[in-house]
Amino acid sequence: MSDAHDTPPRPGVRDTLQRLMPKLVLSPTFLAAVFFLYGFILWTIWLSLTRSTLLPNNVWAGLAQYRYLFGNGIWWTSLINLGIFGTLYIGLSMAIGLFLAILLDQRIRGEGIFRAIYLYPMALSLIVTGVAWKWMLNPGLGLEKLVHDLGFTHFSFDWLINPKMAIYTVVVAAVWQSSGFVMALFLAGLRGVDDSVIKAAMIDGASLPRIYWSVIIPSLRPSFFSALILLTGLAIKSFDLIMAMTGGGPGFSTYLPANFMYDFAFQRGQIALGAASAVMMLVAVGLLVGPFILLESRRKSDV
Amino acid sequence: MGKLSIRNVHKTFGNNVEVLKGIDIETSDNQFLILVGPSGCGKSTLLNIIAGLEASTGGDIHINDRRVNDLSPRDRDIAMVFQSYALYPSMTVRQNILFGLQIRKVPREERERTLKDVAAMLQIDHLLERKPRELSGGQRQRVAIGRAIARDPALFLFDEPLSNLDAKLRVEMRDELKRLHQRIQTTIVYVTHDQIEAMTLGDLIAVMNDGQIQQLGSPQEIYDNPANLFVAGFIGSPSMNFIPCEITVDDQGAGLQMQEGDNRLVMQAPDHAQAALRERNGQKVILGIRPEQITHKRVSQLDEADTRLMTATVDIIEPTGPDTLIFIHLNDTKVICRVHPPEAKQPGERMELLFDLAKAVFFDPQTEQRIA
């Protein structure tokens, strides 16, 4: 049998270190979050309240930058563009994603292959996507020429350089990129639906489309919110795709708030104005995404 | 080996929830101590405190006369077996058992020897190279026990180790555990919510409820002399009958008023309770009598001092094989009786029942403490 110790070991340096270890380990991330995340957010907000142009200065400007921002036609254009782009992007991605997910849920042979094909665009950089679609919709050599070669010689497709239509080309590319992801989310949600509820509906005599409409789709609410939250965030942050496909043009017809921020902060030497536009982007995310997150997390804690 | 001393241990959780309200337990060497009670009574918390996995808010823990309050689990010389076995999934059985020894830098030869002994003792020699996911529930349980034994500790802690096994396996493992205890000659502290396990395994039982020890004693003691209503009702299956009665005192002594259907009668209280009940004329008490103390009329017992006869209407019967349980109603309370199957009457019929009050107990309805 084991010997009893003569004197009990005293809690020493080793034990103290062990007790502190969890906090020690977390501290770099903690410091990074405090400084580089929340600190920087405050800093940018501060910047937006100064008169900084090329370099940061601490001259107080109050809300002058914001007044200037909302008096600026380019900014308003970018907001309107975001509205158009965002609505179409989110709406189409959700619709296509849900539709494809429902189809794939029908016990399809080769489902794995289809899923892999719909999802691969998410693995690409938005620059690559933009470059590819820019080429595909190239007026003269792209879609237009293809359709000509197929016999429809009067077809013209100049959307990419048409100020009225350019924004829709960006929508197409963005939906191409993200709809597979939405599909994956909905498919996972569909697979999680409780079997017995479906069987009860079948016994009640409901047809398959009816079952989908009344039983399954309503239970996709969490997936719906996840997709909505993510797509909204992505829409507001859209920058890469615009830069690659249209550069914001023609004119400012595809210019988005993120383009405005980059342009004014880093190209035009208007740091404070850029900061103000960034703050507005944050506000947009907070207003549009925040309520949904709160809603969903409250629902979860009710369960 | 393994004297455990728990003195006035308190535990309060952050939001002012007092989970342990002053626990005192003293064991001898080689004790099989059971902590039993319903969920939420604090037994697992107490076990964690003994192990050093949680700190107490007050009180002392001594293992072999050594105060361990400030020691981390690894320095307390204990071993623990968990409900979910907690075997390290990426290691083989051999590695699982040797892990603690390796950390303690036990020399290789000694490690191998220990492994051999433990594997032989628990008959898991043939499983040494397998991973936990390749083992059945019972095998995993043995490996978990083996890991604990290999540490050769001063104290063994078991946290509901049989709860995840099916009924038959549970019974087998119970026997093995009893035998194991005899072999290893070390104190075991065993947490369970199953009172049958508690009764069959332990030699010292602490019945816990609501953060307090309701009673500490040997199985028979607790069974025959429960300290209060809770202990009486918790131990024993089917559980003790609690019949509220009013006391009537006449020149023959204290008697219990019984109403069965339309019939009223007074049943004379047993000798051992006379002194206490005589002072409660007109008051209500709760009669505690176990089902096996209410049987069919056995002529041989009619002469015993504390037996009483009564006729009652049978409500439901439940044949269990060796006995048949008869449900009757007394004083508006459901009462379960245990009779020899051939003697059992059918529902609706009247039956003569023999009450053996020699072991009956009485409780005060307000304090729920035992008064006789």
Added chain:
Amino acid sequence: MSERDHSVHSHTPRAARIGIYAILVFAALFYLTPLYVIVITSLKSLQEVHLGNLLSLPLRPTFDAWREAWSSACSGATCQGVQVYFWNSVHLVIPAVLISTAFGAVNGYVLTKWRFRGSDLFFSLLLIGTFIPFQMILLPMAWVLGKIHLENTIAGLVMVHVIYGLAFTTLFFRNFYVTIPNELVKAAMIDGAGFFTIFWRILLPVSTPIFMVTIIWQFTQIWNDFLFGVVFTSGAIHPITVALNNLVNTSTGVRRYNVDMAAALIAALPTLLVYLIAGKYFVRGLTAGSVKG
């Protein structure tokens, strides 16, 4: 995800099933066409590009465009092709992925097995970081990088990606370690194992799936990033995404579409390959990351 009893679906009529397959195939073509176009355009000579159309196969496939894209294409002032920038991205991705994943792993370990007062709150605050538009940190970060002399360096870019990747990597590992029973840690503590021993010998050996998910996710995010690249680097330090954009959009002269496509393919290949080989981990990352909190 349990296999659903598909009795629901065995009743769809044959015509409907054909329709369903038709739609799925049509959708597949929609998603595949751009990739197809990129590839065949990159294999054409510039003449063929002008003569043919988007979908026409090259009559004489050639890798000339690829060679040119790799080593001699002109973007901005230099004509070294994209190889320099490709290697920039490689030097960026490897340390950034490894460091952010390592921190994510220990963070997830602490947040699930060594919780203390405030650790859950800390996690929620960290999670908020995944929603912030990065435009909010660009200006201060540019200033800070300048002050510590890491502006326009790969090291600086690594630092940025590590800092802002921590939220995601921590999320992944935390959600994974939550599913590992805490009793394992208790048993190891009683066996005498300390903080790091438990991590190293008990948790890490079963963490392979989540490491795969996190590494693939981080690799894809960082390799495909453009915003940090374009703001925090210039000239020869650009990662390949920025170089690609420069090549296609800021070069002057005759547009060499085949070279553009070849360059795009070079930029896309690493993440595409990872997706093809380990795609299921990628999917798990997508769905795991969206089940937050």
